[in-house]
Structures are given as structure tokens and as C-alpha cells.
Amino acid sequence: xxxxxxxxxxxxxxxxxxxxxxxxxxxxxxxxxxxxxxxxxxxxxxxxxxxxxxxxxxxxxxxxxxxxxxxxxxxxxxxxxxxxxxxxxxxxxxxxxxxxxxxxxxxxxxxxxxxxxxxxxxxxxxxxxxxxxxxxxxxxxxxxxxxxxxxxxxxxxxxxxxxxxxxxxxxxxxxxxxxxxxxxxxxxxxxxxxxxxxxxxxxxxxxxxxxxxxxxxxxxxxxxxxxxxxxxxxxxxxxxxxxxxxxxxxxxxxxxxxxxxxxxxxxxxxxxxxxxxxxxxxxxxxxxxxxxxxxxxxxxxxxxxxxxxxxxxxxxxxxxxxxxxxxxxxxxxxxxxxxxxxxxxxxxxxxxxxxxxxxxxxxxxxxxxxxxxxxxxxxxxxxxxxxxxxxxxxxxxxxxxxxxxxxxxxxxxxxxxxxxxxxxxxxxxxxx
Amino acid sequence: xxxxxxxxxxxxxxxxxxxxxxxxxxxxxxxxxxxxxxxxxxxxxxxxxxxxxxxxxxxxxxxxxxxxxxxxxxxxxxxxxxxxxxxxxxxxxxxxxxxxxxxxxxxxxxxxxxxxxxxxxxxxxxxxxxxxxxxxxxxxxxxxxxxxxxxxxxxxxxxxxxxxxxxxxxxxxxxxxxxxxxxxxxxxxxxxxxxxxxxxxxxxxxxxxxxxxxxxxxxxxxxxxxxxxxxxxxxxxxxxxxxxxxxxxxxxxxxxxxxxxxxxxxxxxxxxxxxxxxxxxxxxxxxxxxxxxxxxxxxxxxxxxxxxxxxxxxxxxxxxxxxxxxxxxxxxxxxxxxxxxxxxxxxxxxxxxxxxxxxxxxxxxxxxxxxxxxxxxxxxxxxxxxxxxxxxxxxxxxxxxxxxxxxxxxxxxxxxxxxxxxxxxxxxxxxx
Numbered sequence: 001x002x003x004x005x006x007x008x009x010x011x012x013x014x015x016x017x018x019x020x021x022x023x024x025x026x027x028x029x030x031x032x033x034x035x036x037x038x039x040x041x042x043x044x045x046x047x048x049x050x051x052x053x054x055x056x057x058x059x060x061x062x063x064x065x066x067x068x069x070x071x072x073x074x075x076x077x078x079x080x081x082x083x084x085x086x087x088x089x090x091x092x093x094x095x096x097x098x099x100x101x102x103x104x105x106x107x108x109x110x111x112x113x114x115x116x117x118x119x120x121x122x123x124x125x126x127x128x129x130x131x132x133x134x135x136x137x138x139x140x141x142x143x144x145x146x147x148x149x150x151x152x153x154x155x156x157x158x159x160x161x162x163x164x165x166x167x168x169x170x171x172x173x174x175x176x177x178x179x180x181x182x183x184x185x186x187x188x189x190x191x192x193x194x195x196x197x198x199x200x201x202x203x204x205x206x207x208x209x210x211x212x213x214x215x216x217x218x219x220x221x222x223x224x225x226x227x228x229x230x231x232x233x234x235x236x237x238x239x240x241x242x243x244x245x246x247x248x249x250x251x252x253x254x255x256x257x258x259x260x261x262x263x264x265x266x267x268x269x270x271x272x273x274x275x276x277x278x279x280x281x282x283x284x285x286x287x288x289x290x291x292x293x294x295x296x297x298x299x300x301x302x303x304x305x306x307x308x309x310x311x312x313x314x315x316x317x318x319x320x321x322x323x324x325x326x327x328x329x330x331x332x333x334x335x336x337x338x339x340x341x342x343x344x345x346x347x348x349x350x351x352x353x354x355x356x357x358x359x360x361x362x363x364x365x366x367x368x369x370x371x372x373x374x375x376x377x378x379x380x381x382x383x384x385x386x387x388x389x390x391x392x393x394x395x396x397x398x399x400x401x402x403x404x405x406x407x408x409x410x411x412x413x414x415x416x417x418x419x420x421x422x423x424x425x426x427x428x429x430x431x432x
Numbered sequence: 433x434x435x436x437x438x439x440x441x442x443x444x445x446x447x448x449x450x451x452x453x454x455x456x457x458x459x460x461x462x463x464x465x466x467x468x469x470x471x472x473x474x475x476x477x478x479x480x481x482x483x484x485x486x487x488x489x490x491x492x493x494x495x496x497x498x499x500x501x502x503x504x505x506x507x508x509x510x511x512x513x514x515x516x517x518x519x520x521x522x523x524x525x526x527x528x529x530x531x532x533x534x535x536x537x538x539x540x541x542x543x544x545x546x547x548x549x550x551x552x553x554x555x556x557x558x559x560x561x562x563x564x565x566x567x568x569x570x571x572x573x574x575x576x577x578x579x580x581x582x583x584x585x586x587x588x589x590x591x592x593x594x595x596x597x598x599x600x601x602x603x604x605x606x607x608x609x610x611x612x613x614x615x616x617x618x619x620x621x622x623x624x625x626x627x628x629x630x631x632x633x634x635x636x637x638x639x640x641x642x643x644x645x646x647x648x649x650x651x652x653x654x655x656x657x658x659x660x661x662x663x664x665x666x667x668x669x670x671x672x673x674x675x676x677x678x679x680x681x682x683x684x685x686x687x688x689x690x691x692x693x694x695x696x697x698x699x700x701x702x703x704x705x706x707x708x709x710x711x712x713x714x715x716x717x718x719x720x721x722x723x724x725x726x727x728x729x730x731x732x733x734x735x736x737x738x739x740x741x742x743x744x745x746x747x748x749x750x751x752x753x754x755x756x757x758x759x760x761x762x763x764x765x766x767x768x769x770x771x772x773x774x775x776x777x778x779x780x781x782x783x784x785x786x787x788x789x790x791x792x793x794x795x796x797x798x799x800x801x802x803x804x805x806x807x808x809x810x811x812x813x814x815x816x817x818x819x820x821x822x823x824x825x826x827x828x829x830x831x832x833x834x835x836x837x838x839x840x841x842x843x844x845x846x847x848x849x850x851x852x853x854x855x856x857x858x859x860x861x862x863x864x
Contacts, residue, residue: 354830398786
């Protein structure tokens with residue numbers, strides 16, 4: 001055994017589990033000062049600052065137009081050059097993501113209530129959205145689809161991608177995904193300076209209203225500092241999976257599910273809760289075997305050894321949901337015959353995967369729901385990415401003489417009581 | 433004339449208007465360092481830090497239980513002691529706010545798509561919400577109702593208020609409003625330390641999941657720094673109103689409407705757009721007269737002189753919505769006979785007030801929609817407070833052998849292409 005096998009019967013289980021719940025796996029890289037400097041420079045000097053930082057951080061020279069942008073034609077060419085099975089897989093993913101997010105579009109309201117007051121709310125898309133796409137290995141076409149398609153479905157008119165291309169090279173699958181999603185502009189910039197350019201605008205780049213997408217510590221800190229200047233998606237931390245599985249599962253399947261999280265990053269976390277200690281030991285054996293065969297084995301090993309946890313309970317349905325609610329995990333897999341009572345009992349989770357035939361990986365790619373989900377216990381208060389992140393709601397109200405007579409006087413009474421006489425006067429003048 | 437009367441015919445209008453759009457009225461009080469120190473102290477030393485800061489900043493000693501909390505009984509007594517007209521006005525406001533927000537509750541989804549995949553999303557309330565209520569003059573009962581009722585309607589089980597009571601005294605109207613809204617706990621603490629206590633929890637105070645409510649620069653900065661540890665509402669800046677009015681309005685009414693914003697704070701902004709220059713001059717005369725009669729006249733004068741703007745256009749419907757969209761104001765009043773085409777054309781606004789009989793003040797108190805709205809052009813990307821701020825969505829999916837055979841292989845293809853072999857394996861093991 002390399003990872004801890006806990007039991008809820010252990011005398012110190014509560015203390016150990018509380019430590020697990022409170023543990024932070026997020027890096028404390030203190031980049032706030034550097035990011036502030038970069039953002040101020042981009043705000044003040046625009047494109048000049050972008051040229052300077054791209055040279056300094058990416059070793060990349062922004063000179064001609066072709067150095068600045070990746071054209072739509074280049075995206076189309078990348079799409080055309082894809083192997084057919086990969087193209088089909090991306091198209092299937094895009095179609096299913098689109099369908100799921102279309103069903104998510106909120107309803108407007110417009111009604112007249114019993115007092116005769118017209119009330120309502122209108123949802124509208126933001127004008128422009130910016131998506132950060134990391135360069136190099138972490139540039140995932142699935143991530144581009146998961147960010148760009150909800151923006152498009154929301155009705156965003158201008159969709160802008162920023163991505164660093166240190167040696168001038170971009171990931172062709174990402175370009176193909178941009179073609180499928182209908183991205184309007186791709187700028188070859190990255191880091192905090194790219195986020196600043198999207199928020200403030202520069203000579204070349206018009207500002208956007210919302211910025212989403214994954215990035216390193218500098219990108220995350222830039223988004224945090226710009227929160228309020230633009231809208232941003234939730235701050236993301238290391239990924240995690242919680243698998244709730246009885247002893248009737250194939251241990252090889254569950255091992256692969258746990259490793260599909262562990263292979264992402266050394267700070268990822270995989271947790272198994274089961275009511276069968278023998279099954280847990282089988283899963284661990286399978287993990288050891290599978291890791292040896294994985295190209296990502298080193299990362300998976302580090303993550304599993306440092307953060308993997310297995311918990312044995314007496315009664316799965318009676319105990320696992322309560323533990324899951326305290327962990328509020330990003331992904332929760334429920335590998336039992338009847339997952340329904342678990343779905344009802346688990347209040348805090350980013351996404352829930354029901355039954356033995358629903359590994360997290362289908363949700364990561366092709367099922368349709370968004371794979372951008374709250375991490376680090378943030379499922380207690382936040383949600384996965386959706387069309388709502390690219391929309392905003394305007395409320396409205398309309399009174400006539402009759403409804404004004406019914407509710408206006410109460411408004412004047414409250415305004416006087418709060419010491420706001422002009423508020424009261426604006427009502428009282430209309431009562432006369 | 434004390435404020436500028438602009439015309440869209442002016443040669444330099446575009447430049448002047450662009451400056452107006454870009455102007456920031458928010459204070460740049462740099463309290464980040466102090467707030468960080470306070471939050472670290474509360475996180476590390478809990479109640480001891482609260483005792484220390486309450487003594488230092490509020491001159492208030494937290495010794496006995498009675499020094500820490502305001503009881504439910506005290507709130508009920510404050511409610512019983514209210515003058516009947518004020519009690520009725522608060523009850524009317526609460527009932528109408530409750531009804532509007534109940535109609536806002538989102539729908540869950542649970543369906544099986546053409547491929548046989550079960551898909552859905554469940555909205556659930558956060559477990560606990562904390563509301564900041566400023567002490568002293570800015571303690572508005574209407575603000576408590578506007579924050580607490582959406583939380584209750586969302587289904588939040590534990591609703592906690594923090595409010596500083598420097599001389600031990602709390603605003604009885606606020607306590608009465610807390611009774612009406614059904615607040616569970618009221619703690620006599622304020623400032624960044626109170627926000628920290630809500631986020632991290634202390635020996636006495638259990639942590640919450642979401643923190644909303646207005647506050648000074650320290651409170652706002654504390655919320656910003658804790659964003660991600662808890663959910664927060666949008667960062668709020670100085671309030672603003674845009675009134676679009678033709679020449680057929682009573683200038684006294686429109687003057688009062690503009691002043692109802694100006695009286696809030698010297699940094700508030702009131703803007704009039706009209707197609708009648710003569711009417712604009714009449715409004716300004718009425719403003720001068722009314723200010724002299726207002727107890728809040730000094731604040732209103734400062735705001736109007738520093739930030740008030742009147743813009744004359746040739747064609748109200750052709751020009752005003754485009755200007756309104758660039759301003760993306762918190763409140764937009766449309767004082768014309770037929771406001772409908774304006775409602776369609778204005779894309780960016782916190783709340784829209786339709787017609788001559790709908791002054792902003794009815795929306796501030798009794799109409800039902802929330803008065804916590806995006807300021808400082810944030811209506812481009814954010815919305816007023818709603819039940820959604822106290823809820824989060826969990827997506828779910830479930831496959832069987834048939835639907836897995838239909839979409840699983842594409843997931844494996846994409847996983848391999850992205851260099852994530854454990855993802856692929858978790859799918860391929862189940863295909864066999």
C-alpha cells in the first residue's frame with residue numbers, strides 16, 4: 001500500500017478526514033506584484049507592452065500582422081488536415097456540447113402582477129468574450145470547445161482567443177476546434193499581458209466583456225485582479241475525482257477512473273470510497289500495474305502517492321454522501337447498480353457520473369455537460385461553466401396611475417424612514 | 433447652468449462622451465495590505481482577533497454573549513415597536529420582493545437524449561449565507577430585505593448577518609427587517625474582520641458559503657480577497673441613474689428622479705438624455721430649487737455639480753439607446769409615452785424603469801426586483817442580485833451499454849489525441 005487506506009471505524013477518522021477536507025493543494029506562488037506591473041503596462045502602453053512581454057517571456061517577436069494573428073483560413077486548413085476519426089470525434093463532441101448548452105438557455109419573464117405592476121427580466125449575451133488557451137502541452141481542443149461553444153450558444157457576437165505560440169507554432173487540433181466553434185479572432189499572445197489586453201483593449205485588440213479559460217498562476221492572478229473590470233469564470237485549482245464504488249465493480253475500471261484524474265497533474269487528487277476493503281486493495285494493485293503502462297505514469301504516480309486516498313465505510317449509502325458533501329468534489333462517480341439515492345443525497349458536487357458505465361472521461365469529452373467545473377470545495381457555492389457565464393440579466397418594471405397609487409405611498413414611507421427625501425419626493429410628486 | 437449641457441451635434445461630442453464613459457468615480461483607497469493583515473489574523477486567531485479589532489476600530493468591547501449577538505427576540509421587539517405605517521410598508525416590500533424572487537427560481541433538468549444518454553442539472557441552495565450590513569447612517573432596512581429574502585427564497589438554511597454596533601446601538605428598522613426576513617443569527621462585528629469571520633469561521637461563528645451586502649472600502653476589499661474561498665456578490669461602486677425623457681414630462685418629476693440618485697453619495701452620478709434643450713434647462717432650474725429644500729441637499733449638490741450631465745439629442749429613439757448601451761448604467765428610466773422600443777434597444781442596463789409613472793424609488797423599495805444592481809458599466813457583463821447568487825448547479829450524466837457504445841469511442845479518440853492515456857483506458861476497458 002502506498003496510499004492511506006482509511007476506515008470510518010478508525011478512532012481518529014474524523015480528525016484525519018477533517019484534515020483532508022481542509023487541505024489545500026493549490027500553489028501559493030506569489031505573483032500578484034509582477035502581474036500588477038504587467039497589467040499597468042498593458043493598460044498604459046498597449047501593443048508596445050505586448051511586444052515587449054512576448055519577447056521577454058515567450059521569446060516571440062510580434063512584428064508583422066502575421067506574427068500577431070492566426071487567421072480563420074489557418075484554422076480551416078488545420079481542420080481539413082485532421083485525420084477523419086479525430087475530426088469526427090471533435091464534431092461529435094461539439095454537437096453534443098452545443099445541444100446540452102442550448103437546453104440551458106434561460107427564459108425571459110414579462111408579466112403583470114395582481115397590483116397591476118408590470119415586472120420582468122431579460123437575459124442577453126455579453127457583446128464580446130475572450131478565451132485564454134494555454135500554449136504547449138496543456139492546449140486541449142476539448143477545452144476550447146467547452147469554453148467557446150457556450151459563449152456562441154449564449155449569443156456572444158465576438159469571440160476572441162488569446163494563446164501564446166513561443167516558437168510560432170500552435171496546436172493544430174486547437175485551431176481545428178476553433179474552426180468548429182466559430183472563433184472570430186486568435187491572437188498570438190499569452191500570460192498576464194494577454195489577459196490585460198483582453199480586458200483593457202489595445203490599439204490592435206478591442207476589449208471584451210468576459211474572460212474565461214484555464215491558465216498558469218500568472219493568468220489566474222491577472223483574471224483575479226481584473227475581476228470587476230470584466231467578468232471572469234471561477235478561479236480554478238487542481239482537479240479532483242471522488243469515486244464511490246461498491247465491491248461489485250471491476251477493479252481495473254475503477255483504477256483507470258482514479259488514474260484519469262491523477263495523470264493530469266502532480267497536484268490532482270483521486271479519492272475512492274467503498275464498502276469493501278478487499279476491493280480497495282484490488283484497485284490499488286490495478287493502479288500499480290496500470291501506472292507502469294502509462295506514458296503519463298510519472299505524473300500519475302506522484303499525484304496518487306501524494307494525494308490519493310481510499311476510505312472504507314460500513315454502509316455505502318448511509319455514509320458516502322455525507323463524506324462527499326464535505327469534500328464537495330469537482331467530479332463524483334457513483335459506480336453502483338442504483339445511483340439514484342446518491343444523486344438525491346449529494347448536495348455539493350461539480351458534476352455527478354451515474355452508474356458503472358459512466359467514467360469521468362466521457363464527460364470530459366463527448367457527453368455534453370461542461371468539463372469546466374468548480375475545484376477545491378468550491379462546488380459548495382459555485383457551478384460549472386454555462387451559457388449564464390456569457391449572459392447577464394436586466395430587470396424591468398412599469399407602473400401606471402393605478403398600480404402607482406397602490407404601492408407608491410409605501411415607497412415614500414420607507415424613503416423618509418431611511419433619510420432619503422429626494423427618493424420620497426420623486427414618489428410624492430406623482431401621487432398628487 | 434452648473435452642469436454641462438452637451439449636444440450630440442457638438443463637434444467634440446464623441447470625445448467628451450467617450451471621456452464620460454471611461455471616467456471612474458471609484459475611490460482608489462489602497463487598503464489591500466491592511467485587509468490582508470486583518471484576514472490573516474482572523475483566520476489564525478479567530479475570536480481573539482475579532483475582540484481586538486472591534487475594540488480598535490469600533491471602540492466596542494466584545495465580552496459577554498450579549499456583546500456578541502443581537503437575539504431574535506430583540507429583532508421581534510424592534511418589529512413590534514415600529515409605527516404601523518412603517519411596519520406595513522416593510523411587510524409590503526418584503527411580500528413583493530419575495531414574490532418576484534420566487535418566480536426567479538431556476539428549473540432542474542433531467543432527460544434522455546437521442547443517443548440514450550441521461551443528462552441533467554440540479555440547482556441547490558448553498559448551505560449558509562452571510563450578509564454584511566453597514567452600521568450607522570448607511571444601515572438601510574430595504575437593503576437587508578433585498579439581500580436576505582433572495583437567500584431565503586433560494587432555500588438557504590442558515591442566514592447570518594454581521595453588523596458593527598460601535599456604541600452598542602443597532603438601527604431598529606434593520607432589526608425589524610431581519611425579523612421579517614427570518615435572519616438566523618446577527619453578530620455585532622463589522623469591517624474586514626467580520627467578512628473574514630464569515631469566510632473562515634471562528635470559535636463562535638461557523639463559516640458561510642456566500643457573502644453579500646454593501647460595505648466600505650475595507651469590506652469590499654475583504655470580499656475581493658476572499659473570492660474563491662467563498663462566493664461573493666459583484667463588487668459595487670458608486671450608484672448611478674440615466675433618465676431618458678422627452679419634453680412632455682413634468683420637469684419637477686424628472687428633477688426629483690435625478691436627485692434621488694445624487695442624494696446617495698457625492699460620487700453618485702445622474703445623467704439626463706432628452707430631445708428638448710428647453711426642457712433640460714427647466715429640469716436644471718427645478719433641481720436648483722429642490723436641492724435647497726432637501727435635508728440631503730449638500731450631498732446632492734456635490735454629486736450633481738461634479739458628476740451630473742445633460743445630453744440633448746435630435747432624435748430620442750434613434751440616439752438615446754446607443755448612448756445608454758455605452759454607459760451601461762445601473763438604473764435607466766424611460767420617461768416617454770411608449771417605452772417599448774427603448775426596452776428592446778437597450779442591451780446593457782442593471783434595471784429599466786418603464787414610463788412616466790415609474791420613478792427609480794419604487795424599484796428601490798417596493799416593486800419587487802432587486803435593488804442590488806451592477807454599477808460602473810458592469811451591466812455589460814453582470815446582473816443584479818438574484819436567487820442564483822445563493823444557489824449552484826450540479827450537472828449529471830448517466831450512460832448504459834448502448835449509449836456508451838455510441839459515444840465512448842469518440843472520447844477515447846480525443847483522450848489519445850490529447851496525450852491522456854488513462855482517460856482513454858477508462859473508456860476502452862468498458863468497450864471490451
